[in-house]
Amino acid sequence: MCPRKELGDPSSESDHDSHVSDSDSDVSMTDSSSSSSESDSGTKHETEQIIPQCSNAEDSIVLNEEEEDDEVVKAIIRERNKVRQHPADIECEDFVTDICFHPSEDIIVAATVTGDALVYKYNNDNNELSETLELHLKSCRDVEFNDDGTLLYSTSKDKSIMVSDMKTGKLKQVYENAHDAPVYSLLVVNPNILASGDDDGTVKLWDMRKKGAIFSLKEMEDYVSCMITNDAKKFIVCASGDGTITSLNIGMRKLHIQSEPYNTEITGLATVKHDRKLVAATAKGTVYLFNWGEFGYHSDEFPNPKKGINSLIPITENIILTACEDGILRATHLFPHRHLGVAGQHQLPVECVDISHDGDLIASYGHDQLIKFWRIRYFEDIEIDGKKKSVKKTQSHNLPSSKYKNASDFFADMA
DSSP: OOOGGGTTOTTOSOOOGGGOOOOOOSSOOOOHHHHHHHTTSSSTGGGOOOOOOOOSHHHHHHHHHHHHHHHHHHHHHHHHTSOOOSOOOEEOSSOEEEEEEOSSSSEEEEEETTSEEEEEEEOSSOEEEEEEEEOOSSOEEEEEEOTTSSEEEEEETTSOEEEEETTTOOEEEEETTOSSSOEEEEEEOSSSEEEEEETTSEEEEEETTSSSEEEEEEOOSSOEEEEEOOTTOOEEEEEETTSOEEEEETTTTEEEEEOOOOSSOEEEEEEETTTTEEEEEETTSEEEEEETTOOSSOSEEEEOSSOOEEEEEESSSSEEEEEETTSEEEEEETTTTEEEEEEEEOSSOEEEEEEOTTSSEEEEEETTSEEEEEEOGGGGGOOOOSSOOOHHHHHTOBOTTOSSOOHHHHTGGGO
16 A cells, blocks of 8 residues: 555656545535635626616616626625735645644745755745755655754655754755655654654654664554654654554653554544544544553544545644545534534645644645645634534534635625
């Protein structure tokens, strides 16, 4: 089974069809980039309609219909001309495999299949490509900042791990041939310890003060899709394409526990409920929940709308956002479990997602080669009680960050 991040890589030997799930969408959607671009032109003349004089009852009916149409046009113009509350889309020339926000500044880094890391400064007015770090010979697969944002860690299909100084742009440390197989994922544990996982299921620990790996574990049979730890930093939990959750004890440097294999790839991990719960997303759309430390078998599960999940991110301690194969970013409340609705959308599958340092924005990258930004601060005000609600009803609701509105919301000011 081939990892997802090979999609779009010119040197890849597979199209990775095994990662593509059911493509039927459960919502109608309009791409936000097309909506924003249309707002710049072609709307002024729509309002300059000449209303004919009424000569009889039939003409009066026509006039009323035209007046109603005019009100619709005005409502559309008002909606399109609202001041943008988030950065504009970033159009990427090369396919992007990962994105990562800076931990304290308005900077986002995109890893590309050409081996580069693109450093963008963003704000509501404009985005600026401030630097291009030419790091790897092959596809750059993962980029991560350290806690203070002074260092950027990257890994690649060329099997190397690199550490770049963000102030100077120069390489600070390089591990060539870090793994026997292409490296897929990275996790910065603390200022000294780094974890890496490769296409063959091997996980290694690195002490940045030493030249080689300090620990290696081969318990998974497929690529290590992602890794995570919590504030206690006792365990590293790894997800794999073989459908297992594998944890290792950092201090003791040994295997902690491995779950029974699930019948689908585990594609994303997150912690919620103040690190008491682990959330695991799958290529079939199901979300599994584990008690932290008890990774052998899930304690709960919640089905997504049968759309494969490629990535997920926690928005609050109770809300996660899943990036799906059908191009939809879905918000889900946990405990109690509720589908909240659509938070954003792409026209093609969403590859990766991240949240900004201030928790105000999420960024998503799709196969339409766009990095899109969505303002999500309103999630902090969402409260769900334990009463049963219609999943179908809430599932079709589009949240404020989504550019595509419910028709009833769109024309509400015309009443």
